[in-house]
Amino acid sequence: MHMRNLGATGLGVSEIGYGAWGIGADMWKGAQDDESLEALRRYLALGGNFIDTAMGYGNGHSERLVGQAARDYPGTIVATKISPKNGQWPAQPGVPAGEAFPAEHVIAMTEASLERLGLPRIDVQQFHVWNDSWLGQGDWQHAVTQLKRDGKIGHFGVSINDHQPNNAVKAVEAGVVDTVQVIYNVFDQSPQDRLLDACLAGGVGVIVRVALDEGSLTGNITAGTEFPEGDWRNRYFGGNRKAELQPRLRAIESDLGINSSQLAETSLRYVLSHRAVSTVIVGMRSVRNVERNVAIADGQGLSADDVARLYAHRWDRNWYQAAEENQSSKQAD
Numbered sequence: 001m002h003m004r005n006l007g008a009t010g011l012g013v014s015e016i017g018y019g020a021w022g023i024g025a026d027m028w029k030g031a032q033d034d035e036s037l038e039a040l041r042r043y044l045a046l047g048g049n050f051i052d053t054a055m056g057y058g059n060g061h062s063e064r065l066v067g068q069a070a071r072d073y074p075g076t077i078v079a080t081k082i083s084p085k086n087g088q089w090p091a092q093p094g095v096p097a098g099e100a101f102p103a104e105h106v107i108a109m110t111e112a113s114l115e116r117l118g119l120p121r122i123d124v125q126q127f128h129v130w131n132d133s134w135l136g137q138g139d140w141q142h143a144v145t146q147l148k149r150d151g152k153i154g155h156f157g158v159s160i161n162d163h164q165p166n167n168a169v170k171a172v173e174a175g176v177v178d179t180v181q182v183i184y185n186v187f188d189q190s191p192q193d194r195l196l197d198a199c200l201a202g203g204v205g206v207i208v209r210v211a212l213d214e215g216s217l218t219g220n221i222t223a224g225t226e227f228p229e230g231d232w233r234n235r236y237f238g239g240n241r242k243a244e245l246q247p248r249l250r251a252i253e254s255d256l257g258i259n260s261s262q263l264a265e266t267s268l269r270y271v272l273s274h275r276a277v278s279t280v281i282v283g284m285r286s287v288r289n290v291e292r293n294v295a296i297a298d299g300q301g302l303s304a305d306d307v308a309r310l311y312a313h314r315w316d317r318n319w320y321q322a323a324e325e326n327q328s329s330k331q332a333d
Helices: 033-045 061-071 103-117 140-149 165-174 195-202 213-218 241-256 260-272 287-294 304-311
Strands: 003-005 012-014 016-019 050-052 077-082 122-127 153-159 179-183 205-209 279-283
Touching (some): 012 016, 033 061, 033 287, 050 061, 050 279, 061 103, 103 140, 122 140, 122 179, 140 153, 165 195, 195 205, 213 241, 213 260, 241 260, 260 279, 260 287
Parallel strands (some): 050 077, 077 122, 179 205, 205 279
Antiparallel strands (some): 003 012
């Protein structure tokens, strides 16, 4: 599996990472622990080495599963995230850093994650929300320094609020983060505006999430797709969004001369075509999905012509923010 540098951390990470939100078995329904562990172990056996999880994924359940698999494969790079103490998702403007990530919270939650993972160190510890106004505020930086000094974390990063890539540019330029995690895909190309160039200049690793737009860009979601009761995608794809999506997908297929079965690979290769990207974390709850996705980690992006064609398919919208506004369909909560 092709490896890339995780910024200036000195870590080499596989192009395709394992995104462990879905195996937390809370917001994504249908996950079974035995199947999740089988998929995790298959990913590691095939040469994948980067797993991203969070304390908030199933109230630590995802971390426990990740730890089980990672302990069997020395050298696995594990990244996790600390939920904000104030429970605000995303971080709201004007809220002080001390309300979200006071030092004692950062240290206590890191120690709790270490216990669930069963590992001596977290390779990349991240804040699960971020606001650039927190630079120079509060005592969170002291906590990060202490955790690094004590060997409990190797590196520190932030997971940027949904569709707000510019809200971490100052943190990158100030040199307070080793990595950033950001939404980046064919539809949401906004990280290309400023963030990715800033990361290249600053030697900051880029962890891409939602490269398949929560499943939109797999080609598997049709106007009639239904999700299990309680699955959060009922909100994300609420109202008429599934129907609204279809002509966008057909336009991509037409412009690139591909069919629906090629959408996922094309979308992942699009993100990997940007040299600032270190790894793309993909949710893979089955061995079949693992084997299909890791095959893409071959160091080959899209041609420059195809990348340029996809620029025209930028679609600026925030279906997270408006998820509660479209409750009218039979799938909505």
